[in-house]
Each structure stands twice: as C-alpha cells, then as structure tokens.
C-alpha cells in the first residue's frame with residue numbers, strides 16, 4: 001500500500017482530527033456507559049471508587065479472591081516507576097508450586113491497552129479473568145501497568161503534574177517500559193516469559209519484535225485484537241472525523257497529560273456529545289451492543305477503575321498511524337526536528353515483516369471489532385505472510401468485538417483455552 005502523502009506542515013489538522021475521533025469514541029462510550037449502569041457491585045470488589053489512599057491492585061482484586069499476589073516495582077531506564085502485580089500460582093496450589101521468588105510455573109507478562117491499566121486483567125471473577133485462569137492453570141502471572149496509569153504514576157525525579165513527565169509516546173513503551181519489564185520478570189523467575197497483550201499492548205510488542213528487541217527474551221507472544229495498522233477503523237470514528245472540534249481539542253489538550261477523567265476533558269466530551277449529529281447514545285449502544293458476551297456487572301466494575309490517563313503524544317501518535325496508513329515512529333512534523341531525532345526528515349517505519357519468522361505468535365481477532373478492524377488485521381497478516389506456518393496461530397471470531405477478548409464471559413472458552421495450549425506448545 002503506497003504511503004499517503006504527508007500534509008506538511010498542516011499536520012495538526014489531520015492529526016488532531018483523528019486524535020479527536022479516537023478520543024471521542026472511547027470517552028463517550030465509557031462516560032455514557034458509566035452513567036447508565038447502576039453502582040451495584042459487591043463482594044470482593046466492593047471498594048470505594050478511586051480511593052485517595054491507594055491500597056494497591058493486589059489488595060483490591062486478587063487477594064480478596066484468595067490468590068497470592070505480590071506488588072513489584074520496575075524503574076525504567078528513563079526513571080518511570082512502574083507497578084507490576086505478580087500472581088505466582090493459583091488459588092488452590094500449595095506454596096511449594098511457584099514459590100515466591102522462584103516461580104516454577106511459566107511466567108507470562110500481561111500488557112493492557114491504551115487508556116486502561118493492568119486492573120483490566122484482574123477485575124472479573126476467577127472463572128472469567130485471564131490473569132486468574134492462567135494462575136489456576138499453573139502459570140506465574142505478571143501484570144504490567146504502563147507509565148502514567150494509576151499505579152505507575154511515579155518517577156524518580158519528575159512530578160506527574162509536570163509536562164516533562166508526560167513527554168513520551170508509545171515509541172517510549174517500545175524502548176523502555178516493555179524491555180525493562182521483561183528483563184525484570186526474567187531476572188526474578190530465571191525464565192523467559194511469554195507475552196500476552198491486548199490492543200495497544202499488541203502494537204508495542206509488534207513494534208518491539210519488528211526491531212528485533214524482544215525476540216530472544218520472550219518465549220512467545222499472544223496478541224488479542226492485534227493493532228498495527230489503523231486505517232480501517234470504522235463507522236463511529238468516520239462519523240466523528242468529520243465533526244472534530246479541532247480548536248477545542250487543542251485548547252483542552254494543550255497540557256501533555258491526557259486524562260479522560262479530568263474536568264476539562266469531561267466537559268469537552270459532554271459538549272461534543274451534545275453536538276447535533278454526534279449521537280453518543282448510539283455510539284454506546286454500538287460499542288457495547290456489538291460486543292458479544294459482556295457481563296453488565298463486570299462492565300460496571302470495570303468502569304469504577306477505568307479509564308486511565310495516557311500522554312497526549314500517545315494519542316497523537318495513534319492518530320498519525322490512522323492518518324498515514326503506515327506504522328512509524330512519532331512524527332515531529334517539522335523535518336528538521338525529525339532529522340534531529342531520527343537522522344532523516346520522516347520518522348522511520350516499523351516493518352512488521354522484519355519479525356523473525358520463527359518467533360512463536362498467536363493472534364486472535366474479532367469480526368465486530370471497530371478498533372482492531374479485521375481489514376487492518378488483514379494488512380498485518382499480509383506482512384506476516386512469510387512467517388513459519390508452524391509458529392503462527394491465527395484465530396478469527398466473527399462475533400467478537402474489542403472488549404470481548406478481555407471482559408467477555410465467553411473469552412474463557414473461545415480464546416483463553418487456545419492461548420494456554422499455545423503457551424504450552426512453546427514452553
């Protein structure tokens with residue numbers, strides 16, 4: 001596919017339009033869904049919304065369900081202090097299996113997507129959430145939390161209210177967060193971990209692997225709703241693209257933090273949703289209705305903890321991928337700035353064909369997914385055409401949408417069993 005011409009230096013219009021569209025869809029969906037559901041959660045997760053005194057993800061989720069759970073921190077090469085939760089074994093395993101510090105089970109690192117955090121893997125019931133299912137099947141589970149999210153908002157020297165703290169895009173997750181967390185898990189377990197990502201978590205992994213970064217450090221990678229290309233994101237985005245309020249978005253997002261729950265962003269969302277033609281209610285219905293097997297009370301619990309902030313640079317970077325139809329490093333737009341950062345006037349591309357053909361990959365995607373659209377997954381699969389057939393498994397689930405893979409009650413039977421067989425095959 002030929003690269004689209006870059007409209008330079010009018011980057012901002014296109015980039016902001018696309019950023020706005022992504023933002024509006026995600027946020028309208030989450031905010032309105034939050035308004036509709038009744039706060040009826042109970043049991044292990046009956047905790048206050050966004051406590052000022054964080055008790056830690058383990059204490060809020062895994063421990064009440066009876067799992068061993070350890071809080072770890074990983075400091076990245078650029079000083080971000082990331083929180084990682086470890087569930088070293090299942091509920092019913094003796095302490096001998098996967099003992100603390102020397103997990104006997106195969107380690108698996110779970111990487112969440114954009115605008116959420118590692119809690120995504122931990123909020124459902126033990127019968128439904130992937131982290132618990134893996135632990136109960138004998139895996140040593142490590143849950144990543146990307147910089148800037150609730151449990152990973154510290155830095156050795158920067159304050160998270162400063163612009164400097166938020167000066168990163170997903171390229172930085174490729175070169176810092178991912179390798180630093182993988183190294184940490186390897187060191188603690190004396191084993192190479194498997195990787196499992198959802199949504200932007202898969203983009204970071206694919207980009208890393210394409211540069212040869214994690215190839216010899218991971219046993220395999222399972223990618224749920226793989227995101228590389230974004231050019232086919234469908235209807236709601238398309239509708240909203242035409243309606244982006246560029247000026248307002250820029251004035252709100254002048255800050256370098258992109259926090260969906262900040263009053264400025266919330267206000268913007270409300271205004272955008274009120275705009276004629278932007279039917280946020282319909283968007284929600286599409287968003288949740290197209291998901292195949294979401295449990296409403298699970299979604300309710302999810303919305304108590306999500307969404308989470310990211311950097312505006314990450315949102316712009318995703319928008320550039322949407323606009324350009326290629327997966328590249330962050331585009332600083334001005335050729336001289338790109339020159340200074342990359343030694344060339346355009347940002348370098350990530351070439352997914354460069355992922356070594358023997359690296360074990362599992363990809364699972366859904367026919368109703370409007371973010372990881374099947375047409376875009378098709379482009380990725382085209383790039384992986386030369387991959388060793390015995391080392392790539394591709395699963396297509398026609399009725400699944402984006403969130404089914406993480407929150408769906410049917411993911412266990414349809415997806416997680418396959419993931420576990422795949423991991424066991426490449427142990």
Ligand SMILES: *[C@@H]1O[C@H](CO)[C@@H](O)[C@H](O)[C@H]1NC(C)=O
Nearest residue numbers: 124125295296297298301409
């Ligand atoms: C839905 O989620 C709730 C709370 O997480 C759980 O108690 C219930 O068993 C789930 N229902 C189904 C059908 O999975």
Ligand SMILES: *[C@@H]1O[C@H](CO)[C@@H](O)[C@H](O)[C@H]1NC(C)=O
Nearest residue numbers: 326349350351352353354355
């Ligand atoms: C990506 O890499 C493959 C082989 O590794 C090469 O054939 C192809 O031309 C590259 N694509 C781009 C867009 O550079």
